[in-house]
Amino acid sequence: MSSLMSQIESVKTAIDKIGQFANSEEKDILIKLTGIIEEMANRIEKMENIQGEINEYVTILDENLGNMEDEIYGFEEEEEEFDPFDYVDIKCSECGEILAVEKELINSEKSIICPNCHNNISIKN
Ligand SMILES: [Zn+2]
Structure with missing residues (x-):
């Protein structure tokens, strides 16, 4: 679990505890708010995962492009050395x-x- 999610969990626990003292209307608002925050955190986590995959993909693409450049231009560079x-x-x-x-x-x-x-x-x- 990410630190963001564990922080949300501890807020939910804290809301449950003070629930006895606050009126039910305030508790409902707090629960709704944490629900929204929880969903946002879930979406951020998904986006971070996707971004990680994209980063990996871009790194592989960059390596492949570098290899292709070596194959295409490497030969010419070699020729220049013996000009x-x-x-x-x-x-x-x-x-x-x-x-x-x-x-x-x-x-x-x-x-x-x-x-x-x-x-x-x-x-x-
Ligand atoms: Zn000589």
Whole structure:
């Protein structure tokens, strides 16, 4: 039982106890009021349950949508990583090895080490 329902139950019990002292008309009004409050609490409880189910459903939908996005757009992102326009061919002056160097690296580094002969290749002219 929710705390709201148990609070209503304790109010109903309290009304029953004071019923002996109040006149019957007042008691009737109090009983009707608690009846209305009880029905409201029941409806709130139902709405909370439905909302919980909707939240679960939305979470599952969001996960599925994320998976679909990965499948649809993930491949393109992978292609972008290997975009040949992001690379520049640099020829090693010592061994003649042609190295595909990232443009970003060329902008940030002054020189690179040839993986073939370990020659220090200057990439800033
Ligand atoms: Zn080399």
